Amino acid sequence: MTTRSAPRLLVAFVAFTLLCLALPDSAHAYGGPGSVISGIGALLAAIAALLASLFGFIWFPLKRLLQSTTDDEPEHAASAASPSDADPSAE
Template sequence: MKPTQHPTRRNAFTVVLGIGIAILPATAQAYVGPGAGLTAIGTMVALFAALILALVGFVWYPVKRLMRTAKAPTKASERTEPRE
């Protein structure tokens, strides 16, 4: 036997689908002026730059700190030498 959906679920889905299709516009009648367009482009560029700089901050600076500590002589090795 094939499982069937409950009639109220099918009706609810049909109503939601119908409302969704009814509120969709056929065409977008919109105009983005030059000021709004440049603002949107600038915002996207700033967001992209912020993401890149955040990635650099989380990756580069800890690596830089590790490189600096690897180059510096450790004072613990100087203490282990025998005194004269």
């Protein structure tokens, strides 16, 4: 064996090993009704959590943006008109 074929042999061996690990045989396992329904429920819960998080990341910034654009009067103008801020020495 020459020194040039040794790296090729090593690469071929590693590739063959990874291929064998990536393609396992079938497990011949039985999934009972309880485990299958639990798996479906877990999948639906994961999808619902993903949709809820996307909804939160999209809806709440849009809601804040809409509130800031439709706000007619500034917040400090409403508090300045309240009678509790009147000067007590004017009485």
